[in-house]
Amino acid sequence: MADSRPDPESEPDSVFPREVGLFADCYSEKSRFCFCGHVLNITENFGSRLGVAARVWDAALSLCSYFESHNVDFRGGDVTITDLPLVLEQIQGNVQANVPPGGRAQVRALSWGADQHVFPGDYDLVLGADIVYLESTFPLLLGTLRHLCGPHGTIYLASKMREEHRAESFFQHLLPQHFHLELAQRDEDENVNIYRARHRGPRPA
Structure with a gap:
């Protein structure tokens, strides 16, 4: 090809x-x-x-396109980029190649359900792209999102809606148990949904 x-x-x-x-x-x-x-x-x-x-997966590009079309300004924010430890070297290299000196972006390891409590629990904005694809991790991801998102924060998740990965089950049944959920955008061509979520009630201890 x-x-x-x-x-x-x-x-x-x-x-x-x-x-x-x-x-x-x-x-x-x-x-x-x-x-x-x-x-x-x-x-x-x-x-x-x-x-x-x-x-770089399609859902990440859809999320970037969504923010661009809505003129969202991320300048001035403190940014933490997370992934599993083996991926951090690639991420760090891309951060160094694209973030100007003095830019406030740090790269840290995060394993859902294991070490989210070493992170603050009051992020204003939590972003995720194509992270809903393994059903066994759904409860771990949900617990991590509940911890990271501040009481007045917002979560944006962009996801390829693959039937075999039961992505719809996560967004239609699990996430709404703890978050007010809206479908912010649907890309029919790429089969990508972008959801916006905010906390429903008291945060977990």
């Missing part, structure tokens, strides 16, 4: 160039994305070690 992305040395000619290359072991690809007037250079390190964590 041919790679349809623009030449890395040229300016991006679409807002979100699409990755259509096939997976293979131990190789890296550089992708360029334009978000809110900024060009982002993202390295994706494909191989068996990182697995699905290596790439």
Whole structure:
């Protein structure tokens, strides 16, 4: 299959160039994305070690596009980017390549249901893209979201609505038990939903 992305040395000619290359072991690809007037250079390190964590998924691009269309301004915020420990090196490299010196972005390991309590429980904004895909982790993810989101905070989750992963069950049955949930956007072409959630009642201790 041919790679349809623009030449890395040229300016991006679409807002979100699409990755259509096939997976293979131990190789890296550089992708360029334009978000809110900024060009982002993202390295994706494909191989068996990182697995699905290596790439930029459609739901992440849909979430970026949503914020761009609503003119959301993230400047000035303290940002914490989380993932499992084996992914942090790739994330840190991409942060260093795209965040100007002095930018307030830190990268930390987070395992749902295990160590969320070492993080503050009052984030104003919690974002997640394509993290709802393994049913056995749904209770752990829910508990983590309940801890991280402040009482007046907002969660945005973008998800490919895969039937085989029971994503609809998480959003229709589990999440509404603790959060007021709204469907903020539906992308029929990509089968991606973006949900906005806020706490229903008292926070867990």
